[in-house]
Amino acid sequence: MAEHTHSHAVVSLSDEGKYGPLLREAGVPLACLSMPKGRLSLGGLAAFRRVLSAHRPDIVQCWMYHANLVGGVLSRLAGIRLVVWGMHNSGLDPLVAPLATRMADRACALMSRVVPTQIVSCSQQASRRHISAGYSASNWTIIPNGYDLAVFEPDARARSRLRRAWSIDEGQFVIGSVARWHPDKDHRNLAAALAKLSARAEFPFKCILAGPGISPENNDLAGLLDRYGVRDKVMLLGPSDGVAALMSAFDIHVLASRREAFPNVVAEAMACGTPCVATDVGDIGVIVGNTGCVVPSQDPDALSRAITNMAVENRNSPSWETRQQACRNRVASDFSLERMARAYSALWERLSAKDLRTENDQEQTIIW
Known part of the structure; x- marks a missing residue:
């Protein structure tokens, strides 16, 4: 059986942050939408639509509330069937979290049954907290975080x-x-x-x-x-x-x-x-x-x-x-980095095989 490979493109709602240079060095396409923190802009939304049109991804993988909301909804409107949300915190403290983030969270809870094909959490506890806060209980996958043992080692x-x-x-x-x-x-x-x-x-x-x-x-x-x-x-x-x-x-x-x-x-x-x-x-x-x-x-x-x-x-x-x-x-x-990567790859392949009936060796593009 041929090994399944994935190609990736990364979209940032704001700027390239500290990981931009690393992504470019690895040859991963990066698009920055330059939207203000906690706010949407028409220019940013239009830029994301152009990215979707240019890459025509099979799967869109989103990361946390604002990206889940913007990436998920626009991807669905663009006709992309496979959208994966990422939840990597234990929920929001209403006394601390910004209003824009709380609003995005509420919108995601309402749409969690129709927008994401799957919701990935790094934590069992985080999934339970979000489900108790109104998220769908039927489409969660737990993939623990992974760590590079060549970087984190005794010194x-x-x-x-x-x-x-x-x-x-x-x-x-x-x-x-x-x-x-x-x-x-x-x-x-x-x-x-x-x-x-x-x-x-x-x-x-x-x-x-x-x-x-x-x-x-x-x-x-x-x-x-x-x-x-x-x-x-x-x-x-x-x-x-x-x-x-x-x-x-x-x-x-x-x-x-x-x-x-x-x-x-x-x-x-x-x-x-x-x-x-x-x-x-x-x-x-x-x-x-x-x-x-x-x-x-x-x-x-x-x-x-x-x-x-x-x-x-x-x-x-x-x-x-x-x-x-x-x-x-x-x-x-x-909790190795390799184990986490294999888990994400297996998830994408399973979703693709179920929804698109793709061959195991067909390349896909994943947008984070």
Whole structure:
């Protein structure tokens, strides 16, 4: 049987973002519609119609609310029968999400029974949340995120370099957390847990926080750390393009969130051999399994106890090395980039075979 191949073209509702150069380098056509964030424009909609006419795709794969709505509806109007939506969050918080995004979400829920042939989610929990919010329950597929193990791998040199730059003392336990400043990430929960660790004085530690909005200029974050008395225990790095190096420099990675779907940072840390302590939200328990600690959300006592247990085990080299290897093995076996790619390819082929009765070796064009 001939191997099925796909050709791809990518459409961005706005600009090329940070992935544009990578796509061009890979030879993937990229069209940018230049629509304002959270708004539609007639010029952008017309440009997308031209892209559809030029590529005549067999399948249109969309990604999140605005793209699902615009890409799905216009593709159907253009006569494309196979439309796949992508849902990669745990639903919207009405107190935080922008009005335009909430409106797009509501429109997608109403159209979810007629526009998408299939809805792909990276998370069982995310699919359940969207179904309970009014989405169709009959056309979901779960494809977990995948990770490049050649990028996310243990890096001893990066670990030594960063820990020197951070002035980490010998025997100091390094707690890391890569998460943007957002209510869902619940930095208050983490700060409260750190305060309990500091009060116990059971072991010396340093906490490294990184992500968009995680900087000394963030007065709300600085005030939070001061309020819990842990400002001297925490270093704020801001956003970083070197997440793999950061993960290698941490002893553990902590995610204290109150809402998630399938958080990439947990699997990325594990791929680097860094055990995780995380709250039991979204599919975190599925990712971590028995390689780390999963605790109830919004429970700083449980979070601090789990971190303490990890710190104690960290002093036992053979046990800790076994746990580190188990972390990487779990990502390699269940969440590799290759496994995710095969799952998407199999989905597209199944939909094509069912709807178009295509031969297995016929090339298709997929627009994301």
